[in-house]
Each structure stands twice: as structure tokens, then as C-alpha cells.
Amino acid sequence: MLIRKMSWGIRGQFWFALFTFLTWTTGVFGITSIITGRRAPCSNEGEPVRVDHIDKLRCFSCICMNGLVECRNENYCPPIEGCHMLVEKTEDGCCQKCKGCIYNGVHHESHTEWTETDDPCKVMRCEAGVVTVS
Structure with missing residues (x-):
């Protein structure tokens, strides 16, 4: 019976290390967990509402609707199908x-x-x- 020692080489060692690291960090830090939050209440029905981080993005606008802050993407993006640049x-x-x-x-x-x-x-x-x- 011939037993051969497995030779991984540099590339094999790199991919094994990367796989091990990603598997470990996913389990330890919960990277795959779902992002959760809660809806913000508001009282100025129908009026614009400032929301941190979203106000800096001009593509979104937030208003008070039914006592809760609702944010929507206000821009229509042109199609980019078939574009290579x-x-x-x-x-x-x-x-x-x-x-x-x-x-x-x-x-x-x-x-x-x-x-x-x-x-x-x-x-x-x-x-x-x-x-x-x-």
C-alpha cells in the first residue's frame, strides 16, 4: 500500500486559510445575520422628516405617513443593460x-x-x- 503525502502548494494553502477565516468570522461575528431595526414614529403627518445618513443621499426622501417615517427612492435610474463602460x-x-x-x-x-x-x-x-x- 502506497501512502502519498498531500502537497497543497502556496495557492492551496492560501485558499484553505481564506476558507477557514471566512467560516470562522461568519460564525463568531454573525456576519450572515439579518440587519434589523425599528420604524421611527413621527407626528407631523405629511411633512418631510430628516433622517441621519439618509439626508445625505439625495435619492431618498422621507415623510411622516400614518404616524411612521416612510422613506422612498425618488429617482428613476436609466437602464444600463448592454453598457460595457x-x-x-x-x-x-x-x-x-x-x-x-x-x-x-x-x-x-x-x-x-x-x-x-x-x-x-x-x-x-x-x-x-x-x-x-x-
């Missing part, structure tokens, strides 16, 4: 958006087409930071 966030800090193009010093949003006045037969299109001409 995402910009981190829009100016308001709420949505990701597709990278636009600069052509002759003019900014164009992604997924838009335009023509130049000197050559109306040429159609330019901006897709994720790349201008194509047809």
Missing part, C-alpha cells in the same frame, strides 16, 4: 450610468445619435464612450 454614479449620487462621449468638444450621452450640420448624411452614435460614424 459604467460611470460610478450620476451627479446626484443615486444611479450608475453608461459613460458618454465627447465629440468635437461636445458631450453626448450614451445610446444617442446625432448629425453634424456640415455633413447631414453622416450619423454619429455614442455607445459607452465610443463614437461610431455611419
Whole structure:
């Protein structure tokens, strides 16, 4: 009977250590536990309510509704399907958006087409930071 010693190598040791660490921290610190909280009461029915940390995000607004603070996402985010170059966030800090193009010093949003006045037969299109001409 031949018994072979198992050789893990550096990569194997790294992945084993990472797996052990993640398993241990998940159990000890309860990383997988559900975030819980309670709803805040309010008395100014229908009026805006300031909520710490949410006020800094312009995408949410909170109002007093039925005696409780209700917060909603107020922004509609444009679709980003098919985009291969995402910009981190829009100016308001709420949505990701597709990278636009600069052509002759003019900014164009992604997924838009335009023509130049000197050559109306040429159609330019901006897709994720790349201008194509047809």
C-alpha cells in the first residue's frame, strides 16, 4: 500500500486559510445575520422628516405617513443593460450610468445619435464612450 503525502502548494494553502477565516468570522461575528431595526414614529403627518445618513443621499426622501417615517427612492435610474463602460454614479449620487462621449468638444450621452450640420448624411452614435460614424 502506497501512502502519498498531500502537497497543497502556496495557492492551496492560501485558499484553505481564506476558507477557514471566512467560516470562522461568519460564525463568531454573525456576519450572515439579518440587519434589523425599528420604524421611527413621527407626528407631523405629511411633512418631510430628516433622517441621519439618509439626508445625505439625495435619492431618498422621507415623510411622516400614518404616524411612521416612510422613506422612498425618488429617482428613476436609466437602464444600463448592454453598457460595457459604467460611470460610478450620476451627479446626484443615486444611479450608475453608461459613460458618454465627447465629440468635437461636445458631450453626448450614451445610446444617442446625432448629425453634424456640415455633413447631414453622416450619423454619429455614442455607445459607452465610443463614437461610431455611419
